[in-house]
Amino acid sequence: MDKQKSFDDDFEDKIMALDYDSLAHIFMWLPVSERIVMENVCHKWKQACQRSWYDIKEYNCGVSIDDDEKILLRCGVYIRELTLTEVCDSSILSIVGERCKNLTKLEFVFDETSRKLKDLKIKVQSGARAIIILTELENLECLELNYQELTKEAIIAISNNCKKLKHLEIPYCQIKSCPFSLDHLSKLQYLEYLDLSGIKILQDSTIILIADECKHLKYLKIKGSNQLTEVGFEALTSFENLQKLSINRNTAITNNFVEKFKGLRVLNCRGCINLSDAGIIQVIKNCPDLERLDLCDMDKITLDTIIAADLATKNRINDIVLHIHISNWTLHKNSESIIESQWLLTRFFSTS
Known part of the structure; x- marks a missing residue:
């Protein structure tokens, strides 16, 4: 002993x-x-x-609200990538804004059924915690806000203060003010990735301004219904460096619009029921580096598109295989029997 x-x-x-x-x-x-x-x-x-604490560069909040706050108070200055989960509530935002000055990526992850982060409102008020983040996290390069309610003030704060943003996702957000408030996003001149899917009030003016100012944009998502007209769709064709475009489920899209595209590598137009062989064939001809084309749920697409794709890819010298996604089983099976190009593959996706 x-x-x-x-x-x-x-x-x-x-x-x-x-x-x-x-x-x-x-x-x-x-x-x-x-x-x-x-x-x-x-x-x-x-x-x-x-x-x-200086070794902590990434942190996923999810222990408990009290513990997460204690941890961020100690290592926030060292963190580069931070994920806030449904465990968190708005009380943690003031700590993030005050301590996590060197963030390059901030992600909000939540369950739609969760009443915590889903109820987080980003708006200007005296001492509003969310705006502290938007005004002080000047090094942010990636921001994802899904299914949020965004006020005009919040959008302006993002546009004016997060100047280094390269990646912005605000899909299915409800814009609780003037629809033209999204025009301010054109101030984010370093954007390379932008997701505006499901924003029903998306206007032509937003796309026109983004096309004029965001010269680095490579990936744009505007899936779902919105307020875009032919004027807005025409502006989409003026993006100089656009490589990937997702316009799924937009019934206003026509051949006159898509046939003007050049240089695309990915085009997702699933459910664009007014597109037909003529428009898609022209896309394939205009985009020799095209590697993925989603044509699911498009009844006007026939074997003519596959034949044209076979001819267009047969002599490719860029070693890029074009993958065409289709949901018509008969079309898929018939395609397999006529394709000769080693640079073309069709893939069947059941959407029923």
Whole structure:
């Protein structure tokens, strides 16, 4: 018993003799939640723990609201990528805005049935926590806000303050003000990826301004119904560097629009029921690097499109295979029997 006590005392003395940096290095092997517990051992360990957080570059909030806040208070300055889950509520946003100054990616992940983050409103009020994030996280490069309610003030805050954004997703957001507030997104001149899917009030003016100002845009999603007319669709053809376009389920899209596209690598037009062989064939001819074409749920597409794709790809020298997605089983089987090009594949997708 005395020997064991002597050993324990000796071991404790050696641990306590370690300097702060050595203790911090040991604590860095612990999960982040346990590092907080170590602070309660003694004053020296508390001081050492404060030096053990610089290795945290990514963090997914999801432990508990209290623990997540404690962790962000300690390592927020070092975090580059942060994910807020349904465990969080709006109280954590002020800590993110105050401590996480070096974020390059902020993601909100929530369940539609969740009443926490889904109820998070981004709007201008005196001391509004969400706006703190938008105005102070100047290094953000990626922002995803799905199924949110966005006010004009929130959109302006994103556009004016998050100047480094390259990736912005606001699909199926409800715009709770003037529909032309989305025009402010054209200020984000470094955008490469933009998702405006499911925004029913999307106007021609927004697309026109984005086409004029966002010269780096490579991927655009505007799936679902919206307020775009031929004027807006025409503006889509003026994007200089656009490589991927998703316009699924838009019944206003016609051949006159798509046949003007050049340089696309991906075109998703599933459910665009007014497109026919003529328009799609012209897309294939205009886009020699086309690698994916989604033609599911399009009754006006026939074997003529597959024959034209076979001829267009047969002499490709870019080693790019064109994958055509179709949901018509008969068309898929008939295609297999006539395709000769090694650079063309059809894939069947059941959408029933």
